[in-house]
Amino acid sequence: MTQITSRADCQALDQQDALTSLRDDFILPDGVIYLDGNSLGARPKASLQRAQEVITQEWGTDLITSWNKAGWFELPSSLGNQLAPLVGAEVNEVVVTDSTSINLFKAIAAGLQIQAKDAKRKTIITERSNFPTDIYMAEGITKWLDRGYQIVLIDTPEELPDVINDQTALVMLTHVNYRTGYLHDMAAVTTLIHQHGALALWDLAHSAGALPVHLNAANADFAVGCTYKYLNGGPGAPAFIWVPQRHQAVFNHPLSGWWGHESPFAMAPGFTPTPGIRRALCGTQPIVSLALVGCGLDVFGKTDMQAIRKKSLALTDLFIQLVEQRCASHPLELVTPRDHHQRGSQASFKHPHAYAVIQALITRGVIGDYREPAIMRFGFTPLYVRYVDVWDAVETLRDVLDKQDYDTNLQRNAVT
Amino acid sequence: MTQITSRADCQALDQQDALTSLRDDFILPDGVIYLDGNSLGARPKASLQRAQEVITQEWGTDLITSWNKAGWFELPSSLGNQLAPLVGAEVNEVVVTDSTSINLFKAIAAGLQIQAKDAKRKTIITERSNFPTDIYMAEGITKWLDRGYQIVLIDTPEELPDVINDQTALVMLTHVNYRTGYLHDMAAVTTLIHQHGALALWDLAHSAGALPVHLNAANADFAVGCTYKYLNGGPGAPAFIWVPQRHQAVFNHPLSGWWGHESPFAMAPGFTPTPGIRRALCGTQPIVSLALVGCGLDVFGKTDMQAIRKKSLALTDLFIQLVEQRCASHPLELVTPRDHHQRGSQASFKHPHAYAVIQALITRGVIGDYREPAIMRFGFTPLYVRYVDVWDAVETLRDVLDKQDYDTNLQRNAVT
Numbered sequence: 043m044t045q046i047t048s049r050a051d052c053q054a055l056d057q058q059d060a061l062t063s064l065r066d067d068f069i070l071p072d073g074v075i076y077l078d079g080n081s082l083g084a085r086p087k088a089s090l091q092r093a094q095e096v097i098t099q100e101w102g103t104d105l106i107t108s109w110n111k112a113g114w115f116e117l118p119s120s121l122g123n124q125l126a127p128l129v130g131a132e133v134n135e136v137v138v139t140d141s142t143s144i145n146l147f148k149a150i151a152a153g154l155q156i157q158a159k160d161a162k163r164k165t166i167i168t169e170r171s172n173f174p175t176d177i178y179m180a181e182g183i184t185k186w187l188d189r190g191y192q193i194v195l196i197d198t199p200e201e202l203p204d205v206i207n208d209q210t211a212l213v214m215l216t217h218v219n220y221r222t223g224y225l226h227d228m229a230a231v232t233t234l235i236h237q238h239g240a241l242a243l244w245d246l247a248h249s250a251g252a253l254p255v256h257l258n259a260a261n262a263d264f265a266v267g268c269t270y271k272y273l274n275g276g277p278g279a280p281a282f283i284w285v286p287q288r289h290q291a292v293f294n295h296p297l298s299g300w301w302g303h304e305s306p307f308a309m310a311p312g313f314t315p316t317p318g319i320r321r322a323l324c325g326t327q328p329i330v331s332l333a334l335v336g337c338g339l340d341v342f343g344k345t346d347m348q349a350i351r352k353k354s355l356a357l358t359d360l361f362i363q364l365v366e367q368r369c370a371s372h373p374l375e376l377v378t379p380r381d382h383h384q385r386g387s388q389a390s391f392k393h394p395h396a397y398a399v400i401q402a403l404i405t406r407g408v409i410g411d412y413r414e415p416a417i418m419r420f421g422f423t424p425l426y427v428r429y430v431d432v433w434d435a436v437e438t439l440r441d442v443l444d445k446q447d448y449d450t451n452l453q454r455n456a457v458t
Numbered sequence: 459m460t461q462i463t464s465r466a467d468c469q470a471l472d473q474q475d476a477l478t479s480l481r482d483d484f485i486l487p488d489g490v491i492y493l494d495g496n497s498l499g500a501r502p503k504a505s506l507q508r509a510q511e512v513i514t515q516e517w518g519t520d521l522i523t524s525w526n527k528a529g530w531f532e533l534p535s536s537l538g539n540q541l542a543p544l545v546g547a548e549v550n551e552v553v554v555t556d557s558t559s560i561n562l563f564k565a566i567a568a569g570l571q572i573q574a575k576d577a578k579r580k581t582i583i584t585e586r587s588n589f590p591t592d593i594y595m596a597e598g599i600t601k602w603l604d605r606g607y608q609i610v611l612i613d614t615p616e617e618l619p620d621v622i623n624d625q626t627a628l629v630m631l632t633h634v635n636y637r638t639g640y641l642h643d644m645a646a647v648t649t650l651i652h653q654h655g656a657l658a659l660w661d662l663a664h665s666a667g668a669l670p671v672h673l674n675a676a677n678a679d680f681a682v683g684c685t686y687k688y689l690n691g692g693p694g695a696p697a698f699i700w701v702p703q704r705h706q707a708v709f710n711h712p713l714s715g716w717w718g719h720e721s722p723f724a725m726a727p728g729f730t731p732t733p734g735i736r737r738a739l740c741g742t743q744p745i746v747s748l749a750l751v752g753c754g755l756d757v758f759g760k761t762d763m764q765a766i767r768k769k770s771l772a773l774t775d776l777f778i779q780l781v782e783q784r785c786a787s788h789p790l791e792l793v794t795p796r797d798h799h800q801r802g803s804q805a806s807f808k809h810p811h812a813y814a815v816i817q818a819l820i821t822r823g824v825i826g827d828y829r830e831p832a833i834m835r836f837g838f839t840p841l842y843v844r845y846v847d848v849w850d851a852v853e854t855l856r857d858v859l860d861k862q863d864y865d866t867n868l869q870r871n872a873v874t
Contacts, residue, residue, distance in 0.1 A: 069518045078522050085518040093509045093746065101693050102485045102501040105825065106494050114693060141741030143715030144560060151602070170727050175716035175741060178729040182714035186567070187603070195727060270742075277517050277530060277745035298598035299559030300591035309830050311586050311611060313594040325557030325591060326686075329693035330509065331744030409521065414725055 046360055049437075052429035060345070061353055061424055067341045068274070068426045075431045075438075077410045080220075080248055080388055080421030083274030086337040096333045108329075117332050118301075118323055122282060124339045125273070128347060129246060129265065130256035131284050134319050138335055139301075139327055142247060142268050142281040146179040146214075148295040148322055149264040149283060153212045153241045154183070154191065156292055160239070163211040167202065167240075170195040173220050176245055180214060199226060203234060210240040217255065218248035218386030221413045223358075223378040225249070225386045229260040236261065247271060250282075251338075252387035252423075253354060254347040257284055264289070272387065272423055274338035279331050283322045290318055299324035341425055353424035354387040357432055361389050361420060364436040372443045377417060388421045395450050399439075402448035408438045412454070462776055465853075468845035476761070477769055477840055483757045484690070484842045491847045491854075493826045496636075496664055496804055496837030499690030502753040512749045530745050534717075535736060537748070538698060540755045541689070544763060545662060545681065546672035547700050550735050554698045554751055555717075555743055558663060558684050561699040562595040562630075564711040564738055565680040568701075569628045569657045570599070570607065572708055576655070579627035583618070583656075586611040589636045592661055596630060615642060619650060626656040633671065634664035634802030637829045639774075639794040641665070641802045645676040652677065663687060666698075667754075668803035668839075669770060670763040673700055680705070688803065688839055690754035695747050699738045706734055715740035757841055769840035770803040773848055777805045777836060780852040788859045793833060804837045811866050815855075818864035824854045828870070 046052060056062055068084045070076055076084055100108040109115045122136035129136070139145070150166070157163045166180050177193065184191035196205055206213065213235045218225050228244060235242040241263040249255050251272030257265055265284040269275030285293045294315065300306045301323035304316040315321035362376060375392040379385045393399055396416040403410060403418075410420040420435070442448055462468060472478055485501045486492055492500055516524040525531045538552035545552070555561070566582070573579045582596050593609065600607035612621055622629065629651045634641050644660060651658040657679040665671050667688030673681055681700040685691030701709045710731065716722045717739035720732040731737040778792060791808040795801045809815055812832040819826060819834075826836040836851070858864055 069514075071519045071521070074521075076521065082517075082522045084521070085513065089517075090510065090513050093513055094506065097501065097506050097509055097692075097750075098485075101498075101505075103487045105487070105490075105492065105500070106498045106827065107820075108693070140557070140560070141715070141743070143717075143741030144556070144713065147713060172727075173716075174719070174722075174725050174727060177727050178714045178716060178719065181729045182712035186712035276513075277524070278742045278748070279744055279746075281741075296598040296602035297560065297563060298594045299557070300589075300594060301559075303590070303594065306590075309590050311588075311590060311593050313597050325559030325697075326694045327557070328695055328744040328747030330695075330750060331747040332694070334513075334746060404523075411522070 046364070049430060049433045052433040055429040059353065059429070060349055062428070064341060064344060065426045065428065070426060073407045075408045075435050077408065077420040077422065077427065077435060079274070079423035079427070080271050080419070081411055082277055083271055083338065083423065084426055086274055086341055088337040088340065089276060089334050092333055092337050093330060096330050114329050117329065118327060119320060121332065121335050121339065122319065124336065125282055128255070128342055129250050129267065129284065130254070130258050132258060132287065135286055136282055136284045137319050137322050138269060138280050138282045138332065139323050140280060142245070142266050143175045143179050144297065145266040145281050145283040146176055146245065147183060148297055149243050149266055150180055150183050150212065150214065151295040152293045153243055153264060154187070155294055157211040157241065162209050164190050165192050165194050165210050166212045166214060167194045167196060167205055167210055168214045169199070170197055171219060171221060172216050173245065173247065176214060176216060199224070202231065206235065206238045206240060208239060210238055212241050212243055214243040214245070216245040216247060218252065220248055221390060221417055221419065223386040223388040223390055225253070225379070225384050227383065228256065228262060232260045232262050248386050251342065253351045258286060269335045269338065273335070274341065275335035276331055279335050280327060285319055285322055290321070293321055297324040301325060350424045354422055355382050355385070357422040357424060357427060357429065358385060358387065358389045360429060360432045361422070361436065364432065365391065365439065368436055368440045369443055387423070388419060390417050390419045392416050393418055395448060397454050398448040398450045398452050399442060401452055402442045403438060406438050406442065408435045462780070465846060465849045468849040471845040475769065475845070476765055478844070480757060480760060481842045481844065486842060489823045491824045491851050493824065493836040493838065493843065493851060495839035495843070496687050497827055498693055499687055499754065499839065500842055502690055502757055504753040504756065505692060505750045508749055508753050509746060512746050533745065533748050534739055534743060537751050537755065538735065540752065541698055544671070544758055545666050545683070545700065546670070546674050548674060548703065551702055552698050552700045553735050553738050554685060554696050554748065555739050556696060558661070558682050558697040559591045559595050560713065561682040561697050562592055562661065563599060564699060564713055565659050565682055566596055566599050566628065566630065567711040568709045569659060569680060570603070571710055573627040573657065578625050580606050581608050581610050581626050582628045582630060583610045583612060583621055583626055584630045585615070586613050587635060587637060588632050589661065589663065592630060592632060615640070618647065622651065622654045622656060624655060626654055628657050628659055630659040630661070632661040632663060634668065636664055637833055637835065638806055639802040639804040641669070641795070641800050643799065644672065644678060648676045648678050664802050667758065669767045674702060685751045685754065689751070690757065691751035692747055692754070695751050696743060701735055701738055706737070709737055713740040717741060766840045770838055771798050771801070773838040773840060773843060773845065774801060774803065774805045776845060776848045777838065777852065780848065781807065781855065784852055784856045785859055803839070804835060806833050806835045808832050809834055811864060813870050814864040814866045814868050815858060817868055818858045819854060822854050822858070824851045
């Protein structure tokens, strides 16, 4: 990247940027620099009209006929198919449904059942720094089954080769760490996992829509992900689950609700899972929230993940460079890898007063977020974050730090 | 009820009806008589503005601050507290979350765990005619646990006293049968269940919002229910789960996601359930769909369940009376109990060409639905169904039957 030394340089980059026009597909509040799309993606403009259509026409006027006529019943699959290419999945391998936690439960359960033929495979390996709900769901199912399964927590990715062995049933990793932004090499790690006969379950919460993901190329076994972060599907929008064709026939899980039945409307008292990806469904889905996921995905249809990745790395490179140059006198420590191959679409810095500084930034309209311990997290969504936003965010940070314009007495009371 | 012999009589009843004005709180398409609110409740007028507010202000403008500022994180509990009085629950005993199927799973799992101290309690009793997903979820968990649990299906409610015994862990019943409209005596059945040391799990899908439910007075153990039928929460809106105070400390289930953790934002790697009802939560909820549940509940705040029940029985009485009088020459067989104490808010009739007749009615704007085998199902939501609608629906049915204006070659292809 050419050395950037002024706001004008950033403006020039925005003018040349192929993704610039996509910012118009989103609504962002005036005076806000939004670097928290990795927590809640910004609102696609189309979402309001889509909600109005679902509520007035589909629900209000067409009522129950919309289950067929408006494709409500097919939404988990149709949205799944729209999402599939963003994560390197094939048609009929993804459904949008339930929450990430629930989908993790299905995938962990199915994975343990597949591995049950080998009685010594009793461990699930994951990272202590994984998003907590991933660990909690593994804890829930292993405790429940009460068959001697154990969760092994590793502290760094480098420990995996030493810890994985012929007793490993499942390795469950989040592709990009929510705190540090560390990006796993999915293909290499999956190969290692398979060399030991274990299964690879990937959580794409911080990678789907942020960078190219190649689930099938990596020969991954299962994946889940979130639609309300980089995919801009709306607050708490239903999550997704990926099961490759090769595992679908043996993908069984205890959340065997009627939407996963082979003939859900026969109303038969015994459960027979439907062939294919819809066996990952359970119960009726929240249609309004689900439909809005399509508005986020539509924007991705106007570009490709390579272009998004290129800009994402340029934005995070620039942010890191400017913070280190312009805030050099302050005790900021980069916790996100500098190596592009190990970086998601965020940059996180430690600071002794991280929480207070983040609150001061938010007050000034620069929205990042705080994560324990002492981490300021800034997410970069190339669809709507500009180079000039990077400049302005760093200048605001510099000003807050230079003037010590933050309140170290603030008590953390945030839900973000 | 005074004998009703004309449309004018029905109009007179509507004029005297205390609930008449509440119809204005809903949007119903012109020319439609909607007798399918037990499948998908009609749209409350307020829902459009509420969705606009959530989408534009809360999501679009306030972004992640809405988790606190707009109360998103508290929505499952705040809506649960609003819903609680409709089902005879106390404050902090209900959360609106996930799907009915998922909530059944939590309740079945928790119930089995509570009963596990008595090793001989290995059966779950339910009805063969229960809504299939209830049975599927029980099947999923028992098969998965693989500890000798068995599901015992009874064919009539009268079998329960003979089948229940000291090996029964759990009795799982739907308060009002989705097909026949049969209403269980919750208090009496729960007492019987408790006499045998079993736990009573009630599915309120077809009773919450349709008639007064007295969970605490009946001393029930757990309940789940649907918000998108009689509660008019919107298509597929999140369901609810009730756990009484007395069971909350021992309510443990394997879907231990971060929203059920005692300090979800501490991001600790070990799961400790929060005290109280929020331990029934799992993952992040679909906020737009969830928020709309409030619009349905707000209408209930303008009346009470006694008034609703009174009108519900009057409507179903009238419908049954008129069908039997005015369609007497046709082979219609009432499958809904005549006894008020055994009837929900629907009337179902068998007819040899039920599917074809229902389709003909729908074509003429009278929306009921078909249920296997050969059942025409008509649901009556007193908040927006009028006496005159009953008259017109029966007249339309009579005309369709008299003229045989239905196509018996129609193949069933409906998702309702």
